[in-house]
Amino acid sequence: MDATILSFLLLDGLQNGVVYGLLALSLVLVFAVTRVILVPIGELLMFAPLSLVWLLEGKLPGTLWLALVLGGAWALMARGRGALLPLVGGVGLFLLFLLAKEVPPLAYLAAVLLVVYLGVATYRVFFQPMRGATVLSLLIMAVGLHVAYQGLGLVFFGPEQFRPAPLLSGEVVVGLSWQGVLVLLFAALSLMALYLFFRFSLFGKALLAAAENRLGARLLGIRPEEAGMVAFGIASLLAAFSGLLLAPLINAAYFMGFMLGLKGFVAAILGGLASYPVAFLGALLVGFFESFTSFYASAYKEALVFLLLVPALFYQSLRARTVEE
Amino acid sequence: MKRWLVALLVLGLSAMAQEALKVGVVVSATGPAASLGIPEQNTFLMLQEMLDRTGGVAGRKVQFVILDDASDTTQAVRNTRRLVEEGVVAVIGTTTTPASLGMIPVVAEAKVPMISLAASKDIIYPVDAQRHWVFKTPQTEELMARAIVADMVARGVKTVAYIGFNDAYGEGWARFFEAEAKAKGLQVVVSERYARTDTSVTGQVLRIIARRPDAVLVGASGTPAVLPQRTLKERAYAGLIYQTHGVANPDFLRVGGKDVEGTLLPAGPILVAEQLPSAYPTKRVALDYIQRYEAKYGIGSYSTFGAHAWDAWLILKPALERALKRVDSAKDLAAFRATLRDEIEATRNLVATHGVFTFSKEDHLGLRFEDAAVMVRVENGRWKLERTFR
Numbered sequence: 001m002d003a004t005i006l007s008f009l010l011l012d013g014l015q016n017g018v019v020y021g022l023l024a025l026s027l028v029l030v031f032a033v034t035r036v037i038l039v040p041i042g043e044l045l046m047f048a049p050l051s052l053v054w055l056l057e058g059k060l061p062g063t064l065w066l067a068l069v070l071g072g073a074w075a076l077m078a079r080g081r082g083a084l085l086p087l088v089g090g091v092g093l094f095l096l097f098l099l100a101k102e103v104p105p106l107a108y109l110a111a112v113l114l115v116v117y118l119g120v121a122t123y124r125v126f127f128q129p130m131r132g133a134t135v136l137s138l139l140i141m142a143v144g145l146h147v148a149y150q151g152l153g154l155v156f157f158g159p160e161q162f163r164p165a166p167l168l169s170g171e172v173v174v175g176l177s178w179q180g181v182l183v184l185l186f187a188a189l190s191l192m193a194l195y196l197f198f199r200f201s202l203f204g205k206a207l208l209a210a211a212e213n214r215l216g217a218r219l220l221g222i223r224p225e226e227a228g229m230v231a232f233g234i235a236s237l238l239a240a241f242s243g244l245l246l247a248p249l250i251n252a253a254y255f256m257g258f259m260l261g262l263k264g265f266v267a268a269i270l271g272g273l274a275s276y277p278v279a280f281l282g283a284l285l286v287g288f289f290e291s292f293t294s295f296y297a298s299a300y301k302e303a304l305v306f307l308l309l310v311p312a313l314f315y316q317s318l319r320a321r322t323v324e325e
Numbered sequence: 326m327k328r329w330l331v332a333l334l335v336l337g338l339s340a341m342a343q344e345a346l347k348v349g350v351v352v353s354a355t356g357p358a359a360s361l362g363i364p365e366q367n368t369f370l371m372l373q374e375m376l377d378r379t380g381g382v383a384g385r386k387v388q389f390v391i392l393d394d395a396s397d398t399t400q401a402v403r404n405t406r407r408l409v410e411e412g413v414v415a416v417i418g419t420t421t422t423p424a425s426l427g428m429i430p431v432v433a434e435a436k437v438p439m440i441s442l443a444a445s446k447d448i449i450y451p452v453d454a455q456r457h458w459v460f461k462t463p464q465t466e467e468l469m470a471r472a473i474v475a476d477m478v479a480r481g482v483k484t485v486a487y488i489g490f491n492d493a494y495g496e497g498w499a500r501f502f503e504a505e506a507k508a509k510g511l512q513v514v515v516s517e518r519y520a521r522t523d524t525s526v527t528g529q530v531l532r533i534i535a536r537r538p539d540a541v542l543v544g545a546s547g548t549p550a551v552l553p554q555r556t557l558k559e560r561a562y563a564g565l566i567y568q569t570h571g572v573a574n575p576d577f578l579r580v581g582g583k584d585v586e587g588t589l590l591p592a593g594p595i596l597v598a599e600q601l602p603s604a605y606p607t608k609r610v611a612l613d614y615i616q617r618y619e620a621k622y623g624i625g626s627y628s629t630f631g632a633h634a635w636d637a638w639l640i641l642k643p644a645l646e647r648a649l650k651r652v653d654s655a656k657d658l659a660a661f662r663a664t665l666r667d668e669i670e671a672t673r674n675l676v677a678t679h680g681v682f683t684f685s686k687e688d689h690l691g692l693r694f695e696d697a698a699v700m701v702r703v704e705n706g707r708w709k710l711e712r713t714f715r
Contacts, residue, residue, distance in 0.1 A: 005531050008560075012527035019524075159359045160576040161548035171559075250524035251551060251580055255357070259522040294528030299491055299518040301528075 008175045009291045015180050015249075017287020018187035022242050023264025024271065024279040025194065026235035031273050032211035033224075033231040035135050036127050039142040041239050041264070042257025043149035044119055048111045048240040049247030050153070050254070053162045055100050055107035062156030064097055067114055070121035077125065086121065093117055112240040119236025120229050127232075128225055146258065153254030161256070166248035183245045190238060191280070207231060263290070263305065270312045272319075282312075345386035346645065346654060349408030351418030351428070352442070352634075356396025360547060360574060362420040364618075364631030365442055366391060369417075371621050372638055382642055383649045394419050398427040409435040412658055414645070414665055417637045418442055420630075422493060425461075433458050436659060438666040440637040442630075445497055449689035460669055460689045462636040462679065464593060464697050468690075469570050470502040472591035472698040472714065473542060474509050479712075482539040482565065484512045488529055488553050489544025491518040498544035498569060514538050521549045530556040539564050546571025548580045555584040565589060573629050578706050588703040589711065593679040595632045597701055600710040606696055610639070611678040629679070636677035643675070644668035 023041055030038045047063045054061035071090035075083040093113060100110035126141055168178035198204040209217040210227035218224060243252065250256065263286055270282030286305060293301045350369050353362035369389045381387045390408060394401035401424035408416055409431065415438045419425055422445040429448070432439040433455035441448045441461035449461050477485060485506060489495030495518060503513050514536040517529040530553060533541060541564060543553050550572045557566060568577075568590040578585065594601055598611040614635050618627040647668045648654075654661040672691065675682040680697030700711040 005535065008531055009528060012525055016525055154355070154359070159357060159547070161551070161580050163551075163580050163582075177559075246524070251548060253548065256522055256524070259520070260524065291525070291528050294519070294526065295532050296528075298488075298529045298532075301518075302491070302520055 005295070009295055010288065011175050011180070013288035013291030014284070015176075015183055015287070016290060017284035018184055019242050019246060019260065020264045020267050020286050021280040021283030022187055022190060022238045023261055024267035024283045025191075025276055026238050027261075027264055027268040028271060028273055028276055028279050029207075029211075030231050030235045031268070033207060034123070034127060034131070034138075034228040036123075036138045037135075037142055037265070037273075038232075038235060039139075039146040039261065039265075040122070040149045041235060042259070042261030043146060043153060043254075044115050044236050044257075045239040045243040045246075045260060046153060046252055046254060046257035047118065047149075048115045048243035049164055049252040050157045050162060051114055052107055052111040052244060052247075053164050053252070054157070055097070055110060056104055056164065058101050060097055060101065061114075062152070063114060063118065064094070066152060066156075067118040067121060068094065070118065070125050074121045074124045077129070086124075089117055108244060111244060112237070115240035115243075116233055116236045119232045119239070123228050123232035124225075128228060131224065131228070146261075150254060150258065153257075157254050159254070161251035161253040162247075163251045164244075164247050167245075177249070179245070179248055183242075183249075186241055186245055190241070194234075194276075203230065266306065266309055266312075269309055269316075272316050344655065345388040346382065347388050347390055347411060347413040348641070349405070349411070349413035349416040349418075349437075350389050350391040351394050351401050351404045351408070351416065351424075352391065353396040353420035353424070354393040356394075358396040358420045360576065361628075361630040362393075362396070364626075364628045365418075365420060365634040366393075367622055368618065368631040368634040369638075371617065372635075374621075375617075383646045385649065385654075387645075394424055396421055396424070398424040401425075402427045402431055405431045409437055413437065414654060414658070414662055415439065415641060415669075417634070417641070422448065422497075429455050429459055436666075437662050438669055440641065440669070442633045442637060445493075446501075446690070452687055452689055456689065458666055460640070460684065460691070462633045462640070462677070462682075464570070464679065464692060465501075465690060466497050466569075467501045467505070468692065468694055469591040469698060470498065470505045471694060472700060473502065473567050473569075473589075474505045474511065475714065476589060476591075476700045476712065477506075477511060477540055477565075477567070478509050480540075480565065482511060484514045484536070484538045484540075486515045486517070486533040486536060486538040486541045487513060487544060488517040488519060488526070488533060488541065490546070490549075491520050494546055494571065495544045498542075502542060502544065519545075519553065521545075523549075523552065526553050526556050527560075529553070530560055530562075533557070534560055534562055540567060541565070542567040542569070544569055547574065548576050550577060551581045551585060554581065554588065558584050570629070573701075573708070575625070575628075578703065581703075582706070585703050586705075590701055590703075591698050592701045592708070593629050593632065593697065594699045594713070595678045596629050597699065597708050597710040598678075601699075602713070605713065605715070606676050606681055607678055610676050614678050632678040636679055636682070639677045640669060640672055640675060640682055644672060647671075 051061040071086045074086040100106035166179040206222045267283035268279045271279030293304045352365045354366045376387045392404040401419045405428045417440045422443040425441040425443040446465040519526045570592045573592045595611040601608045615627045648665040652661045652664045670684045672684045680692040682691040684691040699713045701708045702711045
């Protein structure tokens with residue numbers, strides 16, 4: 001191996017790694033606050049670029065109806081004043097889509113808001129009613145939703161891949177496209193934003209408190225439902241942006257999300273589903289590891305990447321003293 | 326009283342004669358193989374309409390019982406059992422290789438002839454006690470690999486790299502392509518794998534480029550076949566790039582865009598039917614199918630996959646006619662199914678859309694290489710006929 005190949009592989013690993021990193025952060029955040037392992041995050045990620053493609057072609061994507069149906073269920077379950085948010089959001093989203101069909105630049109905004117709305121509605125409709133359930137029940141629900149969303153993705157968008165035009169075309173240096181730079185920039189930006197959010201904003205601190213000690217946070221007037229909604233909102237926001245930026249590089253399709261989410265999950269596990277920095281570093285490790293195994297032993301790449309889980313889980317099991325609540 | 330009985334008997338007999346011949350169809354109209362299964366299903370719906378209009382085969386009505394297997398082997402097997410119990414005379418399908426393989430024991434046990442629409446040679450070779458009942462219409466990887474290697478040799482390619490799916494499709498192609506390449510004196514310098522869901526193949530592509538092959542074959546199907554080709558282009562690979570016939574659908578061109586210009590691939594001749602020389606045996610039949618399909622489903626809607634379904638019926642129809650002359654299907658269904666199988670095997674020089682079929686005891690694929698494969702190049706976002714092998 002010479003220096004050129006090494007630099008290409010490193011760049012490739014970095015680009016994949018930061019995306020896994022953002023997904024890992026989302027997974028850790030959602031797990032800490034709600035104890036849900038958000039398996040369908042890959043589907044949320046793919047819904048953004050696929051909805052965008054549909055909008056750019058002047059069609060309304062099926063995900064819009066899914067979001068509105070879930071929004072309706074959310075409004076029914078909330079009743080009273082709480083129903084205001086889903087109703088106003090749903091109507092606004094619908095109008096935005098009608099407008100975005102004609103005005104292409106708005107389509108990006110519409111796709112992001114759709115996924116955020118869908119993510120929050122998913123929490124409110126499916127996870128909040130079972131918030132007292134065990135981690136296992138929540139996981140089963142999450143897996144069920146993943147299967148359902150993937151199936152719906154096939155119905156909405158068909159079996160083939162789509163490639164939206166990149167926001168920036170061309171290469172900066174050989175091996176790194178401008179679009180890739182955008183991905184890296186976005187990752188850096190969101191890391192900074194997350195840090196500031198949790199460090200300085202009251203809302204962020206409340207989220208951390210809810211993650212740390214649910215009962216204690218409640219005693220201090222932090223509503224766990226709200227915390228869960230915010231966590232899901234942040235996770236879907238990160239997923240939507242990652243999806244939009246990645247799609248021109250990887251070709252979006254309904255079946256592509258799961259693997260991305262799963263690798264983010266591997267990274268999150270490396271961080272024990274608890275530590276943000278370790279999860280992110282773990283994601284970079286997964287990215288580099290994947291890039292190098294695809295060079296040396298492409299036939300075994302997938303197996304080797306998931307094999308990373310074994311030492312991580314082993315280490316966690318040695319360290320952990322607490323048992324299932 | 327006697328008159329009434331006779332009248333009843335006559336009524337009953339005529340009702341029996343009127344009873345439709347049931348042909349079972351299993352296709353993957355949903356699931357990952359839906360882009361192949363949907364045109365197949367459409368073809369049978371179109372055939373049903375045609376047969377209802379023209380009155381069926383040899384005066385007997387024909388009814389297609391179409392079941393979706395959702396690209397799932399278990400469902401395909403269950404569907405086949407159901408069709409057998411419903412008393413179909415033959416089973417056509419299914420779209421995918423694993424599911425077709427799963428159906429073989431079922432039809433063999435029930436002694437029902439089956440015509441598969443899936444690619445792999447394993448479905449019909451070797452013709453053993455079970456595969457005795459099984460035929461198929463699509464070209465095998467082996468046949469298409471032969472076309473690719475012949476084209477490579479003609480272009481003076483000496484070294485070649487392979488990158489394919491890490492599943493049955495990619496492995497099957499690796500096996501047949503590498504064997505054929507070696508036999509023709511080509512050197513396969515590197516053989517890589519990637520997953521349908523992969524978001525990057527930079528590692529594999531760097532490894533390929535480092536070995537400087539004259540040509541690269543991508544053993545993948547559908548739109549996921551674009552990624553390696555685009556990465557090769559981005560890394561400024563200047564050699565020839567080949568794809569398999571698994572990419573012969575418009576979606577590949579749509580997603581690939583500029584990146585897949587100049588791609589070479591083998592295909593059934595129907596892909597470029599209008600461009601075929603007028604002496605090409607399948608041209609007329611292929612154009613006829615395309616015209617009918619597009620009249621029903623819209624201009625540009627036809628695909629090579631639906632044509633495999635059409636070919637299955639082209640084979641089955643004359644076999645049904647001959648079998649009906651020999652055995653009464655209403656009296657003895659088992660004997661009729663066996664006779665039908667014999668008549669399918671007796672098919673000689675049947676011109677279809679993808680080639681000319683001649684079955685024999687040892688050969689249940691029946692396609693001659695020269696009529697069943699052409700080389701196609703992508704030019705300005707369209708399929709262009711590059712060469713025939715006649």
